[in-house]
Amino acid sequence: MSSFEVPSQITIHHEPAPNTKRIWRAFWILSVVTLGELALGLSIYNIHKGPNPSEMMVLFFKGVICILTLAKGYYIAWVFMHMGDESKLFRRSIVVPLLLFIWFIIAFLHDGNAYREARDSNAGEFKVIKNDVPAAVLERGQKD
Amino acid sequence: MASGSLPAGIKWWSGGKSPYNVNYGKIMMWYFLVSDSFTFGAFLISYGSTRLGSDYWPDPNHVFNSFPFMGHANLPLAFVSLMTFILIFSSVTMVLAVHEGHKMNRKGVEKYMIMTIIGGLAFLSCQAWEWTHLLTGSHSVLVDGKVEHWATTITKNPFGPMVEHAGQLVATPGPQLFGGFFFFITGFHGFHVFSGLIINIIMYIKTRLGHFDQRGHYEMVEKAGLYWHFVDLVWVFVFLAFYLI
Amino acid sequence: MSSVASLHESELQHAGHDAQHEHHQQSFLTKYIFSQDHKTIAKQFLITGIIWAIVGALFSVLFRLQLGFPESSFPILEDILGKWAPGGKISPDFYYALVTMHGTILVFFVLTAGLSGTFANFLIPLQIGARDMASPFLNMLSYWFFFIGSIIMATSLFIQTGPASGGWTIYPPLSALSDAALGSVRGMDLWIISMAFFIISQLMGGLNYVSTVLNLRTKGMTMTRMPLTVWSLFFTAILGILSFPVLLSCVVLLFCDRNLGTSFYLSDIIIAGKVLPHEGGSPILFQHLFWFLGHPEVYIVVLPAMGLASEVISVNARKPIFGYVAMISSMLAIVALSLIVWAHHMFVSGMNPFLGAGFILFTLLIAVPSAIKVFNWLTTLWRGNIRFTPAMLFAIGFVSMFISGGLTGIFLGNAALDIQLHDTYFNIAHFHLVMGVAAFFSMFAGLYQWFPKMFGRFMNNTLGYIHFWITMVGAYLIFWPMHYSGLAGMPRRYYDYSNWESFKQFGGMNKFISIVVIIVFITQLMFVFNFFYSIWKGRKVREANPWDATTLEWTTPIRPGHGNWPGELPEVHRWPYDYSKDGKEFISQITPVGEEETGPHH
């Protein structure tokens, strides 16, 4: 085995944070945001249960929940994972690749939706295949 | 909020040192987490794509509405919120352990590591209960004109659209992939929690044995912490995708 | 800070001396097998890659026999392959297994692990002035995970139902249902498991390369003083870190569909008259996930090739590389774009055509950075004082192949044209020229160039020239005609074209291609012979810097030990492309900038 350690290349040690105030503050923020999400989630549930659910309203609430979740992610990464204490370029080198998710999500969700629309517009033909298997196919199956 | 910037007056990119002033181990851990977030991201986005591609998707509030020892009470979101809090709290104790590590306080690290480990165990127990509950549940479903009783499994879903049958409203089979994605993604996350737990236990033992005191720093604990927070971070998104929207 | 820094300095020197002493006491096991020396690991990747390359190429010879001579039979095949070639004629099932394994092996095991595994390990520490990788241990594991993956894939070749046979892209439902094909019975499971090991290996390697490049550059080695090889391997590692995990997700879901009864990719399927219970999934989802890796993967293959070619061209043209910064920024652009164009492989899959329009736009944008690179290579060659070594010839060959194959990419990138061209031989011609042959050419260029550093001996030049000319002419003879049959609509992945009236006209051409394939294959065996013969019997390297190159690897001893530099690490004072400057042939990176020296100083 090699007899030397590759040096760790730390030049300056991070100053330890003076106290834990920041951590607890993040904890309270996370808790409150989660409670907010819960409230919104339950109101979606109640909208659905109500007489004529407004899809717009539901969508709006869901959008707000997504934004709140991103905020939670930010606090976990920035405070708990100490990302806020890292150098700017290091932070960017982590965050910039994650921007890829924008196109990743748009493309996949768009295509999932399009798949359903395409299928439903041919719904008639689809049923035929499912319910009675064409005779020719059945015949071949029996021969095999 | 303290925003990190490197001390000025040093040419950080000129070679011979880390341009971020970060040890290679921590760099690797961070970039590994970026990479792992693509694994999870791919799962969650596939779930989204499939859900939008399905004609019908059950309301999670109907599926996840029970709480241990509460019988048939309808408590949507309650149990999973408890799980979320457990995980967030274990994240707090983890970061406190890292904080004690910075101060080279072994006793402090030990205390908070134990709390984190307990938090992890609690989370896994909750998940075990939730899975058992779904897998052993029994819901009436109308299959081929007959009423059957189904649990939620990776291939079966009893929460499809309601229809009238013999004067009563009965559910029809729902999308199979509901369970497929749910068990798969929470299972994959649970596997991460489990491995994080093992790592934390190892860190705890190493702390007790005084390995980090000898080394002069608690960076290993910090790296384990990054992993643990990541598990928490992923859960936030799993919570969003499966339970909230 | 300075006290810490100087402490490191002495630590490093100390380490260097240790490395020299310890050199003699290592056992065979730690020196050659479980070595943590990046140079040895590079050779492990290389030799495993060569073995796989022979296997993969042999497979192509076998299926070309079928394509070129569909009416003939070769009794010897039955002797060797048994039931896979009844009566000396390759069976359809085996044909598909061969095609699938050929693609898998060459794309992943040879051109990914074999190419960047070899050169990233070998060149990164040597060219940035580091003693080893950031984590030599993970580096070793990276090789051994690749090895385990290799063994599993090799095992799948010998099981009763044969290896995976659904194409290297393993599209479900073919790959998901064991009733669908022989290779989908068990071979597919082994394929997935093997690939999981491979992905882990790639991640460990990639994380290591990235943190090494960031943290372990020697003093004075700023990012913009790194050779383009290091840049390209750095970008390759980033691409791998971001895209391989998605392949993992993709195949793990496939594994569940195969073994746990889920239906992530399956819906409404009837096999042999039986309606399967799978419902609700979408095979298009699989394609999205697969190509999310699949497209970056092709750049994972070609980026290191670009880096190697750039370096070899500059050294042997005795000229600074033209547009160093443009080279780097175009690589960065390629990395960014290649992550968002994946669905250009899916224009005719049933994907939403409006979404496709977005993908056309991004796809065609890639042509811009690609063209910048091509023009920069050509300008570097322009009026250079060119030394036509085998390495240089192969690097020029790379540029030629990349142009020929890249141009057809622009055809394919237009959805309207792709309706006709998709899954035809036009596509085969495109990606073999731009990726397959081009990357191999660069790999050969790299091997001829750095063989002296790897083994302390030269490869035989005459054999090298023969190798180059036959391969160059052969590659064009094989793939150029495929454009025509592809335009005529000849689909890929058919077992036998002689049954179609419209493809009968290509019978003679197919025969011709197959004959050339055999000749080229034999030439590659000659290269392998040259390689191994030269390791032990080649002409010895007598001077530390045989190519008069500027980069750091040539400042090490002829056969560097673990730790690379016996004394202190070298300090860098300039960029790596000071060729023909101020009347000097070349100026090494470790030479301080002189008083009288003309600018610009990089």
Ligand code: HEM
């Ligand atoms: C000018 C830039 C390029 C463009 C616009 C382009 C476009 C395309 C398109 C649209 C396809 C899909 C064809 C089809 O399936 O119908 C394709 C296939 C392919 N391309 Fe490219 N390409 C480019 C460069 C490259 C490069 C540089 C590589 C590799 C290093 C590459 C490797 C491949 C491979 C491997 C396939 C076929 C995959 C398969 O179906 O098995 N391409 N290309």
Ligand SMILES: [Cu+2]
């Ligand atoms: Cu592509």
